[in-house]
Amino acid sequence: MAHLTCFSCSLIIFSLSFLTLSNAVYYQVTNEDPDTPGGRNFTEIIGFEYAKEVMYVTNDFIWNTVFEQYSLEDRKPVDTVDLFMKDFKDMHPGVAAEVWEKNKINFNVNTFNGVPSDMLKRVFTSIMYHEMTHVFQWNGxxxxxxxxxxxxxxxxxxxxxxxxxxxxxxxxxxxxxxxxxxxxxxxxxxxxxxxxxxxxxxxxxxxxxxxxxxxxxxxxxxxxxxxxxxxxxxxxxx
Structure with a gap:
């Protein structure tokens, strides 16, 4: 995989599919604002590959540890999860991320503002555990x-x-x-x-x-x- 160093691109997309206990889930990450400070932090420090791995790990943890859904019949049918990294100026300042349109996660890169670089991955991962749960939980x-x-x-x-x-x-x-x-x-x-x-x-x-x-x-x-x-x-x- 080529190392991404050009931040003049208006859109950077990284896609990957994992096989999780016979369930093929396709994960896609889009950095819509790579030129912003938060967008650069994502690409340079967190990275697309790490983000994909986090989505896979959290997905597996939610199914098998939290919801104890060991069969396909018990799980919400999800084929694709899309993560959009963006400078959401219209998002409430206190909102780090939100799920919309079922399996799409908006992640506000402004969340990274003021976070020490050595803590960025942990902050990102913590938020993803929360948001990925919304993707896979039942809500009556x-x-x-x-x-x-x-x-x-x-x-x-x-x-x-x-x-x-x-x-x-x-x-x-x-x-x-x-x-x-x-x-x-x-x-x-x-x-x-x-x-x-x-x-x-x-x-x-x-x-x-x-x-x-x-x-x-x-x-x-x-x-x-x-x-x-x-x-x-x-x-x-x-």
Whole structure:
């Protein structure tokens, strides 16, 4: 593969296909703004090859470790995942990346601003664990609360040991179980201690639909009781 050194190109695309447990998934990465500081950081420090490897590894981790989907029938049918690296000026400054049109990930290269060069790969990988989860998770055909789906995506990042423990949400923090991100992810961690593979089982139930009663079905307790117990366990009050 030729080393890319010219940044005057308006578009750089790198594609690769991996075979993952009999599932051929085609990954494509497009750097739409290679002349920007973030775009250069991506090409020079992270690189297309590393990005493809991260997509493959996170895909495999989500299927086999988080969702425990060992058969093709259990998995969401995904043939292609597209990653677009771009200076998204219209994206909220606090948003690092987002999934749109099902299997397309927009990654804001401005996320790299101010990040030490030796931390860029870790930051990129952590975000990809989250976003790739959105690609492969079930969401009750759109009925699941956004806070829950975001929490499951962050739960993947925790399981992969890609959170900054010094700054990340601590167990017991938060105001609502469906607050999303770290708050919900930590709550799901707790549910896992009550029902092994809780998140995998919950994701499976959310394939055709969503109902809050799934928490009761899996643990014997309502989600509100679980939240109360969770807060009490960590010495917090509602």
């Amino acid at each position: 055909e759109g009925l699941a609360p956004g806070g829950l789906t975001e929490g499951i995506a962050d739960y993947t990042v925790i399981r992969a040991n890609y959170v900054d423990v010094a700054t990340y949400t601590k167990p017991g923090e938060g105001d609502r179980w469906d607050e999303g991100y770290g708050v919900t992810a930590r709550f799901l961690e707790y549910c896992d201690t009550l029902t092994p593979s809780f998140v995998a089982k919950l994701n499976k139930l959310m394939r055709p639909t969503y109902d809050v009663s799934f928490f009761q079905e899996l643990t014997g307790k309502s989600v509100e009781q679980l939240w109360d117990d969770y807060k009490t366990y960590y010495g917090q009050t509602r």
